[in-house]
Amino acid sequence: MSKPLRIVARVHAMPPQHNAGAEHMLVCMLQALVERGHDVEVWLSRQSEMADVHEYSGIRVVPSAARLDFSSQARRADVLVSHLECVPTTAALARGFGKPMVVVCHNDHRPTLRDVASGATALAVYNSQWMSSEADLFFAEFPTGVKPQRTLVVRPPVHAKRYATKPGQAVTLINCNEDKGGRLLAELAQRMPAQQFLAVEGAYGEQILPDLPNVEIVGHVPGDKMAATVYRRTRVLAMPSRYESWGRTGVEAMASGIPVVAHPTRGLCESLGEAGIFVDRNDTEAWVTALQQLLTDPAEYRLASKRARARSAELDPARELDAWCTAVEEVAGARPATR
Structure with a gap:
């Protein structure tokens, strides 16, 4: 022009x-x-x-x-x-x-x-x-x-450099309304009392924020603070969303090699690709199994992390x-x- x-x-x-x-x-x-x-x-x-x-x-x-x-x-x-x-x-x-x-x-x-x-x-x-x-x-x-x-x-x-950090130890859900999986997060935290969870308040929807000793509630976070406030403390990102046309937070997490466990919406299947670990949101037992495998098996975690970084690079x-x-x-x- x-x-x-x-x-x-x-x-x-x-x-x-x-x-x-x-x-x-x-x-x-x-x-x-x-x-x-x-x-x-x-x-x-x-x-x-x-x-x-x-x-x-x-x-x-x-x-x-x-x-x-x-x-x-x-x-x-x-x-x-x-x-x-x-x-x-x-x-x-x-x-x-x-x-x-x-x-x-x-x-x-x-x-x-x-x-x-x-x-x-x-x-x-x-x-x-x-x-x-x-x-x-x-x-x-x-x-x-x-x-x-x-x-x-x-x-x-998603500009990966803006989100890349060293992963932490928590299982994290971003936006804890019902459609995003707030109720499932509460069930998982009850089933896995030794595991730390982060419940990050979202921009919309009624938030389901569990009052449990292993769940830390994080207030609404601006985008430029996500790496330092959320991803730096996250080991695995949970995305049990009922609907996602894409799923931006999953791509943000993959910039740090953080594995993403997700419900297989059409958007998440496309965005996460082969790096995604897909579990039906209605199967709590399967979610517990998938998370425990990532959290307790170092080799499994390394492989999932490698796939996440590779997918992040593909989405430049x-x-x-x-x-x-x-x-x-x-x-x-x-x-x-x-x-």
């Missing part, structure tokens, strides 16, 4: 106040655009204690409490970006102002795909190959929907982030905004 693009994103929340996989994925993607020389800002839709416009990782962040006019900024944008609950309202502005719209999709739920099919989407970004395939099936069965002009798969970017995000930046630039170039 001959001059920097003005890229405006509309989302409900951002780190460091809200630390979930979708938000950290989007931040990494927007950071790549900043590093490419573009002007990027994020406007928040939900109310929070933050009221001042500020910068986060090179991105200008405008809180809802700042009471500035998002629609006027959307009119001046070269590209609009959104995800999750903010897609419908952002898409309406994109249609009204004739702006190219980029939608980042973090799940294959029907409302998500219907939002993509609204007719405003110039570029749909899926966080996994399996989700891209599900979207193709959706559009084949939904003839009244408007397919995006183009699509791209960007797996949630550089190529996909470059493709992402190029796609945004091409979308803007195809439909330039008037300044």
Whole structure:
């Protein structure tokens, strides 16, 4: 591009106040655009204690409490970006102002795909190959929907150096709500009283936090503190999630060679690959067996750790982030905004 693009994103929340996989994925993607020389800002839709416009990782962040006019900024944008609950309202502005719209999709739920099919989407970004395939099936069965002009798969970017540390001794669950496995963590801690567990509070959902002597509860942790606060103390990461479209924390843990024991969701099977140790979330006995084998057999642990590091290296995000930046630039170039 001959001059920097003005890229405006509309989302409900951002780190460091809200630390979930979708938000950290989007931040990494927007950071790549900043590093490419573009002007990027994020406007928040939900109310929070933050009221001042500020910068986060090179991105200008405008809180809802700042009471500035998002629609006027959307009119001046070269590209609009959104995800999750903010897609419908952002898409309406994109249609009204004739702006190219980029939608980042973090799940294959029907409302998500219907939002993509609204007719405003110039570029749909899926966080996994399996989700891209599900979207193709959706559009084949939904003839009244408007397919995006183009699509791209960007797996949630994890820069391994930011998360690498020496593993600790605990079995860790990050986000202890029911769907992520909070109840199973409590059962495992009861069954394995000599083993230390970390229960890390998540960004959403009612947290199940066991009051047990071998469970330490860790408060909500910003992304840049995860290595020092969580992974440095983790021997094995547990991911007994009912649903994961990808599973970013598993990839973060593998950067340190931390084995991941997970429920075989389609996303986790894709993200963890051959490094994953898969156990059904409803089989507590099998979870106890898998964890004890890793924790008591040094050879088994070394092998699992080696596979985790290898998978982490395979998921280096550089190529996909470059493709992402190029796609945004091409979308803007195809439909330039008037300044």
